Every structure is written in C-alpha cells, then in structure tokens.
Amino acid sequence: MRKYIIRRIFISIIILFFVALLIYCIMRLMPTSYVENLARKRAETPGSTRTYKDWLDQLNAVYGLNENVATGFFRWLGNAVRGNFGESWLFGISVTKKFSQVILDSVYLIFTATILEYCIAIPLGMLAARKQYSKTDYAVTVFALLGISLPSFFLATMMKLVFSVKLGWFDLYGKVGRNFLSLSPFMQALDIAHHYIMPILTLTLISVGWLMRYTRTNMLEVLNSDYIRTARAKGLPESRVVSHHAFRNTLIPIVTMLGGLLPGLFSGAMITEMLFQIPGIGYTSYQAIMAGDIPFAMFYMVFLAFMTLIGTLLSDILYAAVDPRIRIAG
Amino acid sequence: MIARTDNTAADILESDGGDYVLEVRDLKMHYPIKSGLTQKIVGYVRAVDGISFKIERGTTLALVGESGCGKSTVGRTLLKLTRKTSGEVLFNGEEVYAYDNKKLRSMRPKMQIIFQDPYSSLSPRLPVGEIIGEAVKEHHIVPPEQYEDYLGKVMDDCGLQSYYKQRYPHEFSGGQRQRICIARAVALNPDFIVCDEPVSALDVSIQAQIINLLMDLQESRRLTYLFISHDLSVVEHISDAVAVMYLGNIVEYGKTGDIFANPLHPYTKALFSAIPLPDPDVKTKRTILTGSLPSPANPPKGCKFHTRCPNAMPICSREEPPVYNSGDKGHYCVCHLFSDKIKEN
Numbered sequence: 001m002r003k004y005i006i007r008r009i010f011i012s013i014i015i016l017f018f019v020a021l022l023i024y025c026i027m028r029l030m031p032t033s034y035v036e037n038l039a040r041k042r043a044e045t046p047g048s049t050r051t052y053k054d055w056l057d058q059l060n061a062v063y064g065l066n067e068n069v070a071t072g073f074f075r076w077l078g079n080a081v082r083g084n085f086g087e088s089w090l091f092g093i094s095v096t097k098k099f100s101q102v103i104l105d106s107v108y109l110i111f112t113a114t115i116l117e118y119c120i121a122i123p124l125g126m127l128a129a130r131k132q133y134s135k136t137d138y139a140v141t142v143f144a145l146l147g148i149s150l151p152s153f154f155l156a157t158m159m160k161l162v163f164s165v166k167l168g169w170f171d172l173y174g175k176v177g178r179n180f181l182s183l184s185p186f187m188q189a190l191d192i193a194h195h196y197i198m199p200i201l202t203l204t205l206i207s208v209g210w211l212m213r214y215t216r217t218n219m220l221e222v223l224n225s226d227y228i229r230t231a232r233a234k235g236l237p238e239s240r241v242v243s244h245h246a247f248r249n250t251l252i253p254i255v256t257m258l259g260g261l262l263p264g265l266f267s268g269a270m271i272t273e274m275l276f277q278i279p280g281i282g283y284t285s286y287q288a289i290m291a292g293d294i295p296f297a298m299f300y301m302v303f304l305a306f307m308t309l310i311g312t313l314l315s316d317i318l319y320a321a322v323d324p325r326i327r328i329a330g
Numbered sequence: 331m332i333a334r335t336d337n338t339a340a341d342i343l344e345s346d347g348g349d350y351v352l353e354v355r356d357l358k359m360h361y362p363i364k365s366g367l368t369q370k371i372v373g374y375v376r377a378v379d380g381i382s383f384k385i386e387r388g389t390t391l392a393l394v395g396e397s398g399c400g401k402s403t404v405g406r407t408l409l410k411l412t413r414k415t416s417g418e419v420l421f422n423g424e425e426v427y428a429y430d431n432k433k434l435r436s437m438r439p440k441m442q443i444i445f446q447d448p449y450s451s452l453s454p455r456l457p458v459g460e461i462i463g464e465a466v467k468e469h470h471i472v473p474p475e476q477y478e479d480y481l482g483k484v485m486d487d488c489g490l491q492s493y494y495k496q497r498y499p500h501e502f503s504g505g506q507r508q509r510i511c512i513a514r515a516v517a518l519n520p521d522f523i524v525c526d527e528p529v530s531a532l533d534v535s536i537q538a539q540i541i542n543l544l545m546d547l548q549e550s551r552r553l554t555y556l557f558i559s560h561d562l563s564v565v566e567h568i569s570d571a572v573a574v575m576y577l578g579n580i581v582e583y584g585k586t587g588d589i590f591a592n593p594l595h596p597y598t599k600a601l602f603s604a605i606p607l608p609d610p611d612v613k614t615k616r617t618i619l620t621g622s623l624p625s626p627a628n629p630p631k632g633c634k635f636h637t638r639c640p641n642a643m644p645i646c647s648r649e650e651p652p653v654y655n656s657g658d659k660g661h662y663c664v665c666h667l668f669s670d671k672i673k674e675n
Binding site for chain 2: 225229231232235252324325
C-alpha cells in the first residue's frame with residue numbers, strides 16, 4: 001500500500017509537469033495578450049510620445065514575454081517549485097494572496113452545496129429504487145431530470161424573480177448586505193449566510209439530479225441481486241435488509257466519487273458566482289483568464305491539476321477501504 | 331385448462347396420511363407484461379401455470395426441465411419471495427400466503443433457499459461469520475453465550491474451518507462459497523430448503539462434494555429438499571421423487587426409480603436421451619427436440635408440448651391432455667398418448 005502510494009506520487013509529479021507545460025503553451029498562444037492590450041492603451045493615451053510598437057517591446061521585456069516559450073516556462077517552473085508564483089498582472093498583488101482572498105468564498109459555497117446534494121440525492125435515490133416504477137419513483141425522476149436539464153443561469157434568474165423581486169426575501173446579488181459594516185460580527189456572519197442561500201440552492205438543485213439517478217441505478221442493481229433475496233429469505237426485517245445489505249453495497253461506487261469532488265471544491269462555480277456576484281475563485285479566475293493574466297491563470301490551473309491528482313489517488317484508496325474485494329498490491 | 335390442473339391436483343394430492351412438509355395445489359405465477367405510457371397490462375407471462383406436488387418430510391423432490399420452464403419461479407414463489415397469482419402453498423399444513431408479515435418473518439428460518447450462483451448470492455461487504463450468523467442472532471436460534479460454538483459447529487458440519495469467520499466471500503472458491511451458502515441456510519435449523527440449481531455453477535468434482543454434503547445434512551438433520559436442476563444424473567443420485575416441468579406445467583411426476591426405469595411422457599424421454607453415457611461404444615438413440623421453448627407469454631393451445639413433440643397427433647393441438655396414472659404408485663403423466671389406456675380403465 002505505501003509502495004503503491006509512493007509510486008503514484010512519482011507519476012503524479014510527472015503528470016503535473018506536463019500539465020503545467022501544456023497550460024503555459026496555451027496561455028502564451030492565446031489571442032488576447034495582457035501586454036498587447038496594455039501597450040495599445042498606453043499608446044492611445046493622449047500625450048503619449050511613443051508608438052504602440054515601442055510600448056510593446058518595452059512591456060514585453062518587463063513582463064518577460066520576449067523570451068521564447070521554453071525559457072519562459074522553465075523560468076516560471078523554477079520560481080514555482082520554490083513556492084514563488086509571482087505577482088498577478090491583473091490584480092497587482094501576489095497570486096497566492098489573491099487566491100487566498102477569494103478561495104474561501106467558493107469553498108463555503110460548494111462545500112455546503114455538495115453536502116446538501118448528497119443528503120438529498122442519496123435518500124431520494126434509494127427511495128426511488130425501493131419503489132421502482134411507482135408514482136414516487138416517477139415524481140423523484142421528474143424532479144431529478146428538471147434539475148439536470150435546467151441551466152444554472154435560468155434557474156438562478158427564476159429564483160431571483162420569485163424570491164428577490166416578488167417576495168423580497170433575499171438581495172438580488174452580492175455577498176453582503178448594504179448595512180454590513182454596521183452589524184455585530186455574529187450578525188455579519190448571518191448576513192453572509194443569508195446571501196449564500198440562493199447560490200447554494202442553485203448549485204444544489206442543478207447537481208442533485210445526476211447523483212440521485214446514479215444512486216437509484218446502483219441501488220436497483222443491488223436490490224435485484226441474489227444476496228438481497230437471501231437476506232429476505234433469512235427472515236431479516238426489511239429495514240435491516242435495506243440498511244445493512246443493500247445500502248452498504250450501494251455505497252461502494254458513491255464513496256469512491258468523493259475523491260473526485262476535491263478539485264470541484266476549489267474550481268469554483270463560475271456561472272453561479274457571476275450571477276450572484278460572489279467574489280469567489282470561479283469569478284476571479286474568469287476575469288484573470290479573459291485578461292490574459294498568465295501568472296494567475298497558471299497558478300489556478302496547476303493547482304486544480306494538483307487537486308485532481310490528489311483526488312484520484314484518494315478515490316483509489318477509498319475504494320480499497322470500502323470494498324473488501326479490493327486490495328491494492330505493491 | 332382448469333379442469334386438467336384440478337384433475338392433477340386431485341390425483342397427486344390424494345390424502346394418504348403421510349407426513350408432508352410441503353403441499354402445493356394448483357400454484358400459478360403469472361407476471362404481468364406492461365406496455366405503453368400508462369403501463370397498461372397487455373398480457374401475462376405464465377411462468378408457472380398451475381402445478382401441484384407434495385414433498386414428504388426428509389425426502390427430496392427434484393424439479394427438472396429446460397431453461398425458462400419456470401423451475402426457479404416455483405422455488406421463489408414457495409418461499410413468498412415473489413407473489414403467487416393463485417393456488418395454495420401449505421407448509422407444515424399452514425398456508426404460507428396467509429401469514430402476516432410478522433409471522434412470515436418468524437417462519438422464514440424454517441424455509442431456506444440456496445441459489446445457483448454462489449458468487450452473487452453472498453453479500454461482498456460482509457464477513458462469512460456474519461453472513462452465516464446474522465439471522466441466527468436475529469431469530470435467537472441459540473442463546474447468545476452458545477452463539478460462537480454453534481456457528482463453529484455449523485461451519486464444521488458444512489466442511490468450513492471456523493477461522494474462515496473473519497474472511498470475506500471473495501477469498502473463497504466457488505465450491506467453498508456454495509458451502510457457505512449451505513451453512514447459512516442450515517444454521518437457521520430449517521425444515522425445508524429450496525436448492526435452486528445449487529451445483530450447476532460448479533465443476534464436476536466439486537459438484538459431487540456438494541451433493542454429498544447436501545445428502546449428509548439431509549440425513550443428520552432430517553431436511554426436506556426441493557431440488558431444482560436440469561442435470562438428470564445429479565437428480566437420479568439425490569432425489570426420491572421427480573417432477574418434470576415443461577413451460578409452466580408438470581408433465582410427468584413420480585418416484586425417481588419409476589421415472590428413470592419407465593419414462594412415459596415424450597418430453598421426459600427426450601430429456602433422458604440427452605444424458606451422456608460414460609461409454610463411447612454405446613450408441614444412444616437420441617430424440618432430438620427441434621425448435622426452442624415457446625414463449626410462456628403466448629403458450630401453444632392444447633398440449634403445450636405439441637409444437638416440438640415427436641409423437642404429436644391431431645388432437646394434441648386442440649385439447650388439453652388428460653392425466654394418466656401408470657400402474658406404479660404415484661407415477662403420473664399428462665399426455666394424449668395414454669388417452670386410450672385411461673378409457674380402458
């Protein structure tokens with residue numbers, strides 16, 4: 001097991017290297033260049049004595065874009081392994097500082113939504129499976145399909161219409177209310193929570209459907225197996241058949257998906273964050289990429305790649321932990 | 331059709347004062363075929379279409395027939411694992427379907443089942459000790475302080491080492507897994523076990539061990555088996571009586587010796603001619619059945635077997651065949667070939 005993990009970590013480092021290289025090449029090849037925009041703006045400033053070309057040459061030298069891609073990448077890599085990810089061009093502060101400013105908002109948002117998603121989807125999926133082809137099953141399925149099919153921007157807009165415009169329960173957008181600064185710390189926390197309700201609801205509703213269907217499918221497969229028939233024939237109470245025999249085996253594929261959630265937790269919810277003006281990582285990374293902010297985009301993407309690798313490793317370990325049939329060799 | 335099945339029931343179930351663990355009268359299990367948006371019932375799959383038999387305590391009745399003839403459905407319906415459509419299932423003289431849920435659950439340990447596939451019938455998440463012992467605790471088969479000893483003894487009886495308790499099913503071979511399934515069933519101290527093709531998934535040398543284990547357990551614990559199988563050589567070895575099923579009906583029924591010595595129904599004869607003989611010099615005259623099993627959703631009229639029967643007569647496609655009782659006690663055959671003999675009597 002330990003050998004296996006060490007081997008996986010080595011492989012991960014190699015993968016991470018190539019992912020970073022790929023992202024760097026793509027960022028350099030992007031049609032929007034932060035430096036070009038800046039040079040154009042400066043050349044067009046009234047009273048500017050230098051041409052766009054002059055500005056471009058000078059700024060390219062300042063931002064290190066006059067080097068070729070390979071040199072630029074290894075310079076970035078050299079700094080990155082020492083923990084120095086540079087300064088964000090767009091935000092003007094260090095990349096890691098900007099990241100730590102915005103990441104928590106996204107993590108709270110997505111963490112809560114994910115917990116809610118699991119708490120709603122798994123019981124509903126089990127219920128639907130136990131009453132396959134009943135009215136309950138169809139009702140749950142319609143609900144799930146609605147969630148899957150509705151785009152988040154539409155759902156969020158409709159919720160705003162109902163809960164903000166008509167009922168006036170929530171602010172239309174923003175992370176805090178207008179009088180936030182005059183509140184006590186406890187009330188401030190409540191205020192933020194209040195503003196988070198609609199984005200969290202949106203995220204939960206759009207994601208609950210697929211997990212519910214997934215749970216239902218797995219549960220059905222388990223419920224139709226011979227060992228469930230055996231458990232019933234043993235004369236066990238139905239509740240024990242479901243909780244002890246069926247649910248445990250249904251859990252195997254679901255638990256292993258938990259590892260896959262890790263990168264999702266840090267990637268942010270770009271559309272939902274934008275709709276509700278939550279200054280999270282989804283919103284920030286969108287701004288950075290659109291502006292061609294290479295240091296920030298590099299850090300964000302490589303961090304996600306890192307989290308994905310950790311997540312898959314975690315999945316594999318979880319798999320071995322929950323399923324006695326699987327023992328990791330080596 | 332009803333007249334015939336009633337007739338069978340009456341003949342087979344004549345009261346002779348024997349000690350019967352299980353009596354089945356005119357059992358039917360029709361699965362509805364649903365179709366369309368409203369899930370309207372458009373027909374029925376007649377998986378079991380009116381069968382009757384009884385099993386004496388401590389004996390084995392074999393239920394034989396080809397795939398899809400409804401053998402396994404019979405086994406599951408007897409244990410109320412699926413719902414019957416009509417008919418009676420009397421277990422120790424009591425109607426199984428009359429039990430309420432609580433009574434049914436408390437009766438469950440008395441009727442057990444062993445499935446064909448020892449891989450899918452053991453929960454992969456539970457250790458063997460719990461698989462075998464879970465229901466023992468649930469139903470208080472033994473006092474808690476004797477539980478460990480009891481578990482060890484049951485496992486030992488079934489040829490399992492008691493230190494296997496902590497292991498998981500995937501660590502065992504097919505034969506050992508089937509021993510676990512048997513131990514699981516036997517641990518509940520049942521009167522009656524449905525063995526649903528318990529050896530079909532095993533290779534021949536293991537088959538013999540499992541069959542012998544089942545027979546030893548039957549002797550030491552006075553168990554009653556319904557042995558569902560398509561392997562006639564196994565059936566001849568283990569069973570006291572045989573019922574041959576075709577498309578949801580019993581076509582021939584009798585003591586194992588009588589049926590093997592003197593098969594009456596053309597279908598039974600065809601089945602027997604398919605038994606391979608371990609002598610390459612003996613030329614067997616095989617009766618090859620053409621075509622495949624007709625759909626139980628839309629069975630042929632008259633005798634259901636007439637589409638494939640080598641002895642089919644015009645009457646077979648028109649009328650339900652009568653029940654013929656050969657001279658041997660309790661040997662019945664449902665076929666038009668014997669109509670004349672019935673009239674003579």
